[in-house]
Amino acid sequence: MSNLLSIGASGLNAAQVALTTVGNNISNVNTTGYSRQTVVQTEAISQSGGGLTIGSGVDVQSVQRAYSDFLTSALWTANSGMQRATSTNNLATTLNSALSASGNLQGALDSFYGGFSTVANTPGVASSRQSLLGSAGQMVTVFNTLSQQFTAQLSQVNAQISTTVNSINTVASNLASINSKIHAAGNSVPNDLLDQRDNLVQTLSGYMGVSAFVQSDNTISVYGSSGQALVSGDKSFALQTAPNQYDASRTEVVDSTGTVVSGKLSGGTLGALLDYRSNVLDSVQNQLGQAAVALSTSVNTQQAKGLDLNGKQGGPMFSVPAPTVLTSNLNKGSASVSASISNVSQLTGSDYTLSYDGSKWNLATTSGQNVPMTANPDGTYSADGMTLSLSGTAQAGDSFQIQPTRQAASGLTLVMTDPNGIAAAAALSATAATSNTGTGSISAVTVTDPTNAALLSGATVSFPSANSYQVTNNAGTVLASGSYAAGQTISANGWSVTPSGTPAANDKFTIGANSNGLNDTSNALALAGLADTKILNGGTQSVIDSYGTLTTSIGTVGSQAASNLTTQTSLYNQAMSAQQSVSGVNLDEEAASMVKYQQAYQASAQVISTAQTIFSSLITALHG
Missing domain, CATH: 2.60.40 (Immunoglobulin-like)
Known part of the structure; x- marks a missing residue:
């Protein structure tokens, strides 16, 4: 009867483990990252004797997670894409809001150029000239405000980059700690540690694109999208932030070896921030600056072609900053560079890197495209509408970053204060x-x-x-x-x-x-005509056209970001659904399992009771 008793006991134990497992599943139905657990049972090995083989009950081999490597990896990838899309959409929404909140630049430009037509119709009326200067001041304010909004968002992006890097390092450190516990557990790794491991990788994938590899001891190694190690065994390799070598206010991401990897990272929140800063925010700032340079240059040039109300050659109406030249903090030589704008129509929306290779200077856009330079007789160089002047002695590897229009809109200033200075007459x-x-x-x-x-x-x-x-x-x-x-x-x-x-x-x-300056308004008409004059991009765009292109670009970024967010969210939901179909807890299924194991428990208890009854009967018979 001992066999029947042990068989019943094994069944009772198996049912109890299964009930406990089902109860744990039900308790964690809303726990993020929890994988449904199942009991693996095997038939106990029987011992033969007397020509018969009688079963020996059941063994509980293990409690396993319902898990799929493929579906989990797909979920990490989808999460990285969705978080990137979410961050980009948030940034694009803020950019569109900044454009709306900064004032109507289109209307300000129309009012400004229209003011020259009014002066042409009433050249001797002081109020017309004063109104024109008022419109010019309002337009400058809109340029300044919009540029300041862009700069403010740039500062926010830099701060978010630092915050995100800190979050990545915290998660990576926690993951290394979990790896250490998993390794210490040996072959019997608790399922909750594996769930925590995968959940941390899921969190990490939201911050940046990652690839993960499970090792033979169930620890996991994680690498960033540029190939740098983030976690290996019980060690984490922290990312760092550092000032850009040219612009100390610009935050760059550096890996554990000290290499700048900002341009190599993709996916997740960090990838979105870095991509948006380089490909959207820098671009719109430069485009707005192009418009400011073209406005200032064209109006000042036309002013100089006319006579003001005092009979003098027209003076400048606006001032705009010269191109910004930033020196690398790695430079060893004594060279310095200054830049000026020589041809507005050849200006581009790019920034440039001027570098010395030990024998000659080379110019390229910051995106890496080589730009040919023309050497001038006076020792300067010309390229893309700029004139570059060099002095001092450079050493191989020295470099400078040139931003032709980045600060132009924020630095645009109305310098004319006397309405009589408007040069309405031909010179x-x-x-x-x-x-x-x-x-x-x-x-x-x-x-x-x-x-x-x-x-x-x-x-x-x-x-x-x-x-x-x-x-x-x-x-x-x-x-x-x-x-x-x-x-x-x-x-x-x-x-x-x-x-x-x-x-x-x-x-x-x-x-x-011109001795008929009071009655001649030909130069005022020429100034008004600048509204339609193709000044930019090789003579294909006016200032107003340029701003229209800018607003269209910002709108397109916003619509594409919203569309991409919808797509990525759908992909994430599909990946989550697929993963949860394997690993998720279904309460209906668990309820059915609970009834099944409860009945098994009761039946095993009955087997034990039967064994006890038989044993008692035998004892009674022997003493009878």
């Missing part, structure tokens, strides 16, 4: 001599170089014969001469004229400062 006019006998006439004098010191000094264009011309200054010095044909342009002292008709021999025209 020069041509007057025909009363003795002229030909049909030639000059309707307008075009200023080609407003910086020419002799621009307003006066000159005479004469035609010694119908087929020749000569330009002399007021002192009688010949400035230009040559043969002449109808429709030919004649230039000197920073201006040019194209006579119409046919001048006769000895005809003359006097070129001088």
Whole structure:
């Protein structure tokens, strides 16, 4: 009867373990990262005797997790993608809000350029000029505010990068600690440690893209998307943050070897922050700066081509900062670099790295695209609308970062305070001599170089014969001469004229400062026309077009981020559903299992009771 008793006891024990396991499953139905556990039972090894083999009961071999390596890895990948999409969407939403909150730059530009048309219609009315300066000031404020909003978000992104790196290090350290406990447990690893291990990897995948490999002792090794080790056995390898080598306010991510890995990380919150900063925020700041540079340069240039209400050549209306040149903190030489903008139409939205290889200077965008440079006779270099001036002695490996337009919008300033300084009139006019006998006439004098010191000094264009011309200054010095044909342009002292008709021999025209400045508004009309003048990107975009492109780009970033978030969330939900179908707790199934094991427990108890009854009967019979 001992056999029957032990069989009943083994069944009772197996049912009790199963009931305990089911109860644990039910208790953890809402526990994040919990994997459903099942009891693995095997038939006890029987011992044969007398030609018969009678069963010996049941053994509880193990309590296993319901687990799939493939589905769990897929969930980690999906989580990394969803957290990246979530962070990008949040950042893009903030960017769109900043654009709306900073004021209507489109309206401010329209009002500003429209103010020149008003001045052209009422050149002598002081209120028109004052209103134009007011519109200019409002427009500058919108430029400044929008740029400040971008800068504020950049500071927030840098802070979030530091916070995320700290979170990654904390999780990695905890994971290494769990690895240590798993290793110490040997072959009988508690399921809760394995659940904690996987849950920590799940958390880590939300911060950055990772790849994980389970070792033979059930510990796990985790690597970042750039291949750097984060966890190996009971050791974690902390990431660090450090100032950018050019810009100390810009936070970079450094691995445990001291290598900057910001450009190599992807996935998760950290990947989103780094990608957004480089590919979105830097770009929109530069685009806004391009518009500010084009506005300032074009208006100031046209101002210089006219006369103000005081009869003087027009002065600048705006100022804008020169390109920013940042020196690497790794430089060993004494070289320094300065930059200026020489051709607005050739400006791009890129930033650049100027580096010295020991024999020559090389220029590339910060994304790594080589940019050809032209060496000028004065020792400077020209590239992408910039002029670079170098001094001092460089050593191999020295480098500089150049930001042509990054600070332009925030530094745009209205420098004109006197409404009379608006140069509404053309700078020069041509007057025909009363003795002229030909049909030639000059309707307008075009200023080609407003910086020419002799621009307003006066000159005479004469035609010694119908087929020749000569330009002399007021002192009688010949400035230009040559043969002449109808429709030919004649230039000197920073201006040019194209006579119409046919001048006769000895005809003359006097070129001088416009004496009809109060009534002439041709330069104001030219200033108003800058609204449609294609200044940027090789002469294909106006300032207003450029801002339209910027708003479209920001809107596109927002819509793409929202769409990607929807997609990634769907993929995550699918991955979670698939993983939970294997590892998740189903209360209906557990309830059914509980009834089954409860009945098994009761039946095993009955077996024990039967064995006891039989044994008692035998004892009674022996004593009867």
